[in-house]
Amino acid sequence: MKILIYTDTLSERLRYLIEVVFNEITPYTFEITNNFDSFLHSNDLKINYSLNNAPNCLQIIPFELLFSDEIKPYKLNFFEPENIVAFEENLQEKNQYIYSHDFFAVVFFIISRYEEYLDFMPDYHGRYTAKKSSLYAHGLHKKPYIDIQINRFFSTLKIIYPAFEPKPLEKIERTLTVDIDRIYKYKGKSSLHLFSKCVKNFVFFNKNELKCIYNYVIKKQPDPYDAYNFIHNFTSQHKTKLHVFYLLSNKGKFDKNIIDFNLLKQIYSLFKTESRQGIHPSYHSNFQKDLLKNEIKLFEKFFNIFPIESRQHYLKLTFPDTYNNLIANKIKQDFSMGWSDSIGFRAGTSHTFTWFNLSINKTSILKITPFCAMDVTLKNYLKLNTKEAIIELREVLKTIEDNGGQFVSLWHNESLGTDYEWAGWREVMEEIYN
């Protein structure tokens, strides 16, 4: 079924929202027209996005956001009892044919990450935190707000157009994604390095670490970060989609992978047939733009293939620079859309969508796949134990199941290995993806 939308003015933002976002997220075809006559005579399911009078037709009273090319502060307010966010000046009186607010403008505001283009106080790593976002402020961040509101919108359409049949929700798709920041904890390091590590840990009475080194060196147990066979076996058995991202830099405090061709190639080969593998741009590449080019060259040299997928190390994502640099380096899909300090839906949706570059007011070619939870967030930021983490993750899974979409979570080889610091977390992942 086609859904036709009338507007007086065809703007870039509106085209993006209707022709790109809705066509990507929903199972329907959305089209827009600025020809009022043909709109009135069309047999499609119609939405009047203007102040014109179109009888027996759902009307959305437009807010200015989609017809502007400026970036200026707007505030989303929370309204009960519907538990929605809207621009207050655009809120409408209850009426069967007039939608409660400009739902299109709200979706655009959230999915474009409009508020991240405005001035904000970043965290220590220069990132936009969940606590700054409107969805978090109104307690709506743990559910895919846009996906929920799209379903609500379809229910309203069904009331006005009884012939309209909302399609059944698609089955949830679970995707496991793994960042490889440090391929091994000890393997590949010199005996001298391990010896000095022992001395240091002895001085600081770190029994766990000493035992870990002892198990690796003397008892010949696998490296604690060696989770590769486990991940490979688990995803093969459960037919779970897997995406793996490699940090190929050792140039600083936050970028310290072991750049060893043979070790990296072994891991890459293990995952080669069943997974998609991409680049994990280094911490420093987010402000030293040339570094990404070099890291991609290294990826090509090591693995003999060009990476088209990417996720920012430390989730360093700055609008629009990070994405512009990815596009300039021919990356097609990014997986960084999520928060470090909270679980939930940074862009309000669990679906993959195309990025709109607000700074030039144009639809880009970059695809964004959001994730809704990261291992480090659960354990270190939210300080959850493994039982609490499972409860939180199940709740997120449930909201996706209820609204249709994909469940993507972010793990590391470190958390899925056998290191004492992550004891019990491999089981959390197994529980959620089982």
Ligand SMILES: [Zn+2]
């Ligand atoms: Zn990383």
